[in-house]
Amino acid sequence: MSVPHDITATTPANDENELERLLRLSVTEAAYRPAFYQTLLEATVFVLGDAGQQDDVVSEEITAGSELNLLHWEKQDGSSIIPFFSSLEVLERAAAGESPDQQGFVALPARVLFEMTQGEELFLNPKSEYGKELYPSEITMLLNTGGLNAPAELVLDAESQLLIGQPEEYPSAMVDALTTLFSQKKPVRRAFLALIHDKAVDEQPNLLVGVEADGSEAEIDALIREAGNVASETSPDDLPVDFCIVNEKERGISHYLISHTQPFYQRKWGSWLRNIIPSASIS
Known part of the structure; x- marks a missing residue:
C-alpha cells in the first residue's frame, strides 16, 4: 500500500488519547516534543501483521526476540516503511479498504517494536492528520537516551577564561x-x-x-x-x-x-x- 506525502485530517481531537494529543501539540510547539517521545516510548502501539496467532492478539508479553510478521507499506518515492498506530481506531481508519488478509494486528510496547525493527524506517499514524516518520538513527537515539539529542557534560576548571x-x-x-x-x-x-x-x-x-x-x-x-x-x-x-x-x-x-x-x-x-x-x- 502507498503512503501519501499529503496527509488529510481524519482524527477528531476529542477522540485522541494522550500520545495523540502530544503528537498534535509537538507538530507546532517544540516544548511538547520531549513529553511526546517519552510517552511514545512508554506506550502500547498497534502494528499490522501477525505473530503466528489464529486470532487478533493484544499482548504486552511480546519481546524483542519474538517473531512477528509485520506489514510494510510503500511510500510515493518507492521506499518502504513499517506503519504503527497510537490506537486501534486510528489503525482501522488507516487500513480501511485493504484486503481482509491484511487486517490482522498485534499490540505491543513501542519500545519493543523499536528494538526488534532497528534499521527499519517506521511511521506513526500514516494517513492521519498528524503523523511522525521515524528514521533508524532517530530510533537508536530514542532507545539510547530517551530523546533525540544526548547532552554532553562540560566541567569548567578554575583557570577557564x-x-x-x-x-x-x-x-x-x-x-x-x-x-x-x-x-x-x-x-x-x-x-x-x-x-x-x-x-x-x-x-x-x-x-x-x-x-x-x-x-x-x-x-x-x-x-x-x-x-x-x-x-x-x-x-x-x-x-x-x-x-x-x-x-x-x-x-x-x-x-x-x-x-x-x-x-x-x-x-x-x-x-x-x-x-x-x-x-x-x-x-
Missing part, C-alpha cells in the same frame, strides 16, 4: 518554547538567558540558559535533557546552547545571571498554592 554577556539578537522562539516547557515543570523556579564564550573551547559564543530548580540530581538531569532537546530544535541558526544550574549561594556564572539579568521565566507561586492550600471561611 569565560566571557559572558547578553545576545544582540534575542532568541524569541527558543525562549518561548522553553517557557512553555518550564511552565509544565513544577521544580523550575527561574530561568535566565546569557551569551557565553570560552575561547579555549569554542570559536563562537554559545547561548547559555541558567536554570534554578528544586529536586534530586536525577530529576534535574532529566529536566536539563528535556530542555536541551527543546533548545536544540529552536535555537536561532542552530546556535549551540549550554545549560547550567543556578544557585544563588554560588559566585561566578550563578552570581552574574541572578544579579545582572532578568529571568525570562519565573514560577508563579499562586497557581501552585491554589492547589495545595485548602479554602477557609472567616466567621
Whole structure:
C-alpha cells in the first residue's frame, strides 16, 4: 500500500488519547516534543501483521526476540516503511479498504517494536492528520537516551577564561518554547538567558540558559535533557546552547545571571498554592 506525502485530517481531537494529543501539540510547539517521545516510548502501539496467532492478539508479553510478521507499506518515492498506530481506531481508519488478509494486528510496547525493527524506517499514524516518520538513527537515539539529542557534560576548571554577556539578537522562539516547557515543570523556579564564550573551547559564543530548580540530581538531569532537546530544535541558526544550574549561594556564572539579568521565566507561586492550600471561611 502507498503512503501519501499529503496527509488529510481524519482524527477528531476529542477522540485522541494522550500520545495523540502530544503528537498534535509537538507538530507546532517544540516544548511538547520531549513529553511526546517519552510517552511514545512508554506506550502500547498497534502494528499490522501477525505473530503466528489464529486470532487478533493484544499482548504486552511480546519481546524483542519474538517473531512477528509485520506489514510494510510503500511510500510515493518507492521506499518502504513499517506503519504503527497510537490506537486501534486510528489503525482501522488507516487500513480501511485493504484486503481482509491484511487486517490482522498485534499490540505491543513501542519500545519493543523499536528494538526488534532497528534499521527499519517506521511511521506513526500514516494517513492521519498528524503523523511522525521515524528514521533508524532517530530510533537508536530514542532507545539510547530517551530523546533525540544526548547532552554532553562540560566541567569548567578554575583557570577557564569565560566571557559572558547578553545576545544582540534575542532568541524569541527558543525562549518561548522553553517557557512553555518550564511552565509544565513544577521544580523550575527561574530561568535566565546569557551569551557565553570560552575561547579555549569554542570559536563562537554559545547561548547559555541558567536554570534554578528544586529536586534530586536525577530529576534535574532529566529536566536539563528535556530542555536541551527543546533548545536544540529552536535555537536561532542552530546556535549551540549550554545549560547550567543556578544557585544563588554560588559566585561566578550563578552570581552574574541572578544579579545582572532578568529571568525570562519565573514560577508563579499562586497557581501552585491554589492547589495545595485548602479554602477557609472567616466567621
